[in-house]
Amino acid sequence: MAYTVLLVDDNTELLDLLAQALEKLGGYTTARAVDGLAGLEMAMTSKPDCMVIDILMPELDGYQLVRTLRGDPETADIPLIILTALAQDKNRFASLASGADIYLTKPISIPELVAAIQQAIAISDAERAQRLKQLASDAEAEA
Amino acid sequence: MMSQSLSAPSTFAQYDLMRRKRLLQVLLPFLIGGSCFTSLDYIVRLLVSAPGQLAFNLASFSFVVITFAGYIWGWRALRRDKINLASTLMIGVATAGFIAVILRRTLLQGLDVSALIEFLLFAAILILISLFGNIPLLIISTILLNGVTAFTILVSASLHPETDILKLAGASRFLVCGLAILFEWIITIFLRAQHISYRKVLHDLGGAFEQLQQLDELKDQFIAHVNHELRTPVMTMRGSVEFALLARDRLTETEREDLLRKALRVGDGLKHLLEGILQVRAIESGGVFDIQPVLVRQTLDDALVLVNPLDGRMNQRDLYVKIPDDLAVQADPLHLQQILANLLSNALKYTPADTAIEISAQKIPAAGNSRRRDIPSEVVAITIRDYGPGIPPDQIPLLFNRFARLPRDLGSRVTGSGLGLYLCRLFAEAMGGKIWVESTGVHGEGAAFHLQLPPATAIPVSLPVQAPQSQKPIQRPDADVSAATPPPKAMATTGPLLVAEPAKGNLMINSYLIPNDLHESQRLDFQHFIMREAFQGNALAPIDHPQHILDVATGTGRWAIEMAREYPDAEVVGVDIVQPAVAYAEPDQPAPANYRFQLANVLDGLPFPDGTFDYVHMRFIGAGMPVARWPEVITDLIRVTAPGGWVELMEAQPMEGGGPALDEVLAKLMEVSRARGIVAVQESQFGAWLRDGGLIDVTARTERLPFGNAQGRLGHYIALDIFTGMRAVGGALAKSGVMDQAVFDLLMRQADEDVHSGRYQCSLPICIAYGRKAGG
Numbered sequence: 001m002a003y004t005v006l007l008v009d010d011n012t013e014l015l016d017l018l019a020q021a022l023e024k025l026g027g028y029t030t031a032r033a034v035d036g037l038a039g040l041e042m043a044m045t046s047k048p049d050c051m052v053i054d055i056l057m058p059e060l061d062g063y064q065l066v067r068t069l070r071g072d073p074e075t076a077d078i079p080l081i082i083l084t085a086l087a088q089d090k091n092r093f094a095s096l097a098s099g100a101d102i103y104l105t106k107p108i109s110i111p112e113l114v115a116a117i118q119q120a121i122a123i124s125d126a127e128r129a130q131r132l133k134q135l136a137s138d139a140e141a142e143a
Numbered sequence: 144m145m146s147q148s149l150s151a152p153s154t155f156a157q158y159d160l161m162r163r164k165r166l167l168q169v170l171l172p173f174l175i176g177g178s179c180f181t182s183l184d185y186i187v188r189l190l191v192s193a194p195g196q197l198a199f200n201l202a203s204f205s206f207v208v209i210t211f212a213g214y215i216w217g218w219r220a221l222r223r224d225k226i227n228l229a230s231t232l233m234i235g236v237a238t239a240g241f242i243a244v245i246l247r248r249t250l251l252q253g254l255d256v257s258a259l260i261e262f263l264l265f266a267a268i269l270i271l272i273s274l275f276g277n278i279p280l281l282i283i284s285t286i287l288l289n290g291v292t293a294f295t296i297l298v299s300a301s302l303h304p305e306t307d308i309l310k311l312a313g314a315s316r317f318l319v320c321g322l323a324i325l326f327e328w329i330i331t332i333f334l335r336a337q338h339i340s341y342r343k344v345l346h347d348l349g350g351a352f353e354q355l356q357q358l359d360e361l362k363d364q365f366i367a368h369v370n371h372e373l374r375t376p377v378m379t380m381r382g383s384v385e386f387a388l389l390a391r392d393r394l395t396e397t398e399r400e401d402l403l404r405k406a407l408r409v410g411d412g413l414k415h416l417l418e419g420i421l422q423v424r425a426i427e428s429g430g431v432f433d434i435q436p437v438l439v440r441q442t443l444d445d446a447l448v449l450v451n452p453l454d455g456r457m458n459q460r461d462l463y464v465k466i467p468d469d470l471a472v473q474a475d476p477l478h479l480q481q482i483l484a485n486l487l488s489n490a491l492k493y494t495p496a497d498t499a500i501e502i503s504a505q506k507i508p509a510a511g512n513s514r515r516r517d518i519p520s521e522v523v524a525i526t527i528r529d530y531g532p533g534i535p536p537d538q539i540p541l542l543f544n545r546f547a548r549l550p551r552d553l554g555s556r557v558t559g560s561g562l563g564l565y566l567c568r569l570f571a572e573a574m575g576g577k578i579w580v581e582s583t584g585v586h587g588e589g590a591a592f593h594l595q596l597p598p599a600t601a602i603p604v605s606l607p608v609q610a611p612q613s614q615k616p617i618q619r620p621d622a623d624v625s626a627a628t629p630p631p632k633a634m635a636t637t638g639p640l641l642v643a644e645p646a647k648g649n650l651m652i653n654s655y656l657i658p659n660d661l662h663e664s665q666r667l668d669f670q671h672f673i674m675r676e677a678f679q680g681n682a683l684a685p686i687d688h689p690q691h692i693l694d695v696a697t698g699t700g701r702w703a704i705e706m707a708r709e710y711p712d713a714e715v716v717g718v719d720i721v722q723p724a725v726a727y728a729e730p731d732q733p734a735p736a737n738y739r740f741q742l743a744n745v746l747d748g749l750p751f752p753d754g755t756f757d758y759v760h761m762r763f764i765g766a767g768m769p770v771a772r773w774p775e776v777i778t779d780l781i782r783v784t785a786p787g788g789w790v791e792l793m794e795a796q797p798m799e800g801g802g803p804a805l806d807e808v809l810a811k812l813m814e815v816s817r818a819r820g821i822v823a824v825q826e827s828q829f830g831a832w833l834r835d836g837g838l839i840d841v842t843a844r845t846e847r848l849p850f851g852n853a854q855g856r857l858g859h860y861i862a863l864d865i866f867t868g869m870r871a872v873g874g875a876l877a878k879s880g881v882m883d884q885a886v887f888d889l890l891m892r893q894a895d896e897d898v899h900s901g902r903y904q905c906s907l908p909i910c911i912a913y914g915r916k917a918g919g
Contacts, residue, residue, distance in 0.1 A: 024386070106375050107374055
């Protein structure tokens, strides 16, 4: 079964292009959201296999979205890729610190993005159990 | 600490501090060396001193100890980077030491030659002090020296008259003392002046340096911003092309074309951004402004052409314009046009599609000191007001800066380069004006952007030579002016006032409907003659000696005047919302007495009682009017028609069968028109509207007129007329980014060839409809 990739970006031109390209070139099923809040709702309901998230977006920015997803056990194991025009070191740091698996800066070629998605999904398969266990033990410790 | 002070100085003050530190470090060995030498002399004298002089020499020696203590303290201060303390201590100690030496010598030996040399050496100490820039110390030292000089010359000589050179030379003691003191002050004043000029140079250099640093910082920010602004569009553009290449086999022809179009569109956006950046650079490095009297109203019309019709769904917007026709400012027409286009585009982009936008301009008394000669007592204030979300007052100061985008917009769907308002400010200031915004930040109260420019003496509207268009072939966007939006009640109209919806749909065919200069009037008349020739007459409805004829959107009044001549018994009224600038096309022939012109706007409702006319005629207005407004306009036409009277309408449609080149240009023009809600009216619509309005005997048909040289004289004239109109809008299409000027020119040349050679049988469809009001 094809993996589902949820794309969250407020630039619809790019969003359409990526969706089309990932379907045709990567063989993925795609879903799109044009702001952080819509992205969050779709992630909660449809549980995508991977998400590609922009940082500067209305409603909820990329960092907030990533943190929210990681904070909820339901969505904590979704592989998350940040794809942004913010290309400074501090953006990279903030992205990874928020909980993103991979940080990419625009512009990036489509094959590179496909490779990153494959990599993120692979990370997830290996680490999903580990991460869930970690979360559970954290929750226990808090209790 | 050390490493910090040794790093490159960043300000003038730091630089000066470092300089003094180095100076101290260099001078210190010499000062200490000099003191050591003197001390050695003291020690020797102490050892060999006669018993009577022991106390004196002991006192001198204790002074040596104090001097060295001062040096050690100064050295420690220097090590701790307390440069001011260190320099004051060391120079002070050196000065005091020197004075002690002189006093001691003259007391012991009188004013001999060596004492004179020591006096001269003291000048070196003054120079030293001035090098450190310690002016109080310089003054104190000078006064001390004066005292020592006076004491030495006036007192000590008497102690040792045998060695006193003044006595030997027989000079006046008081005169020499006065001259010496004067000499000392001259040195001090000279050093002080030197120091002031040195400080000034250093200060200027420091200021320039700081400015450069700020510029550098701005440039860094600028590059970071540009970098950020470029990344997403570059990725979209690159990705589209890459995808089109990689997935060649899996894409349909349309999909591939869509991708390439997307790349082109995004590329155009990038081009726009780069142009903005270049413009900023050009202005910042001193742009060229051609200041001249410019008509505000006309410039606004030109600016409307520049506004992307897709911005803020312009076709749905109510745009209220309140600008006196003859209001003129001193400005550069192109830059004023760009400011207005920018402000309008912003107003459209950032406000909801159902809110109004008002543009007004008027002369107001200048604020501030109007008594000054160089400030005109009046200024022209142009205001563009919207009723959108407004701007939070705390963010207003940021708004006119480079790459300023409101935090709210950063993540929003509205795209912007952040350069627009910055450019507006640069332009306005370069033209001797200013620009600012007022907003409460309350949603719905919107924002008012004010542009203030120096006024110019009014230019007559009918002299287009001075108008901005003469510089640039931009088509005026004014539609047939009777297609105007009514002003809201609050905006009372005074004086010559235009309230017109800027309709780019006008570009479609009848591009020159406002007869406000000779050229346009001639073209309109030309068009009138073509239609009369094509339809073999002026009236198409089967009228029978009408007594009251109304011509809506009469333009130059040519049709109405001919009707007045044809029916001398009838009263003919022509209405339009501007007085034709060229009153009648045949100036040698006076207008017939039974014709009159009246200012009126059909969209405001015609100013005539019900049933006034028995023949109402209106043609070529739809190209400037949103299709949605037709029914109400027709209802009003029918209202003023008497029972039994006729209503006649005529509208053009895009040419048919003119070949692919012409079709492509027309498609673009229609795309632009459609964005404003302007669509060519179909004959079936005409018929339906007239019937819905209660008319009977309704006829609606489409006549296809010949188009092109191959179809005879009429075809030649019609093509000439319409192609002239179309060529005039090429620039506008290019400006609005719909079609490149070069592509447009190429297509038009091809279209010319296609229709004139007869390769394509082109025709111009004209929809005609007329109907009779029941009764009579």
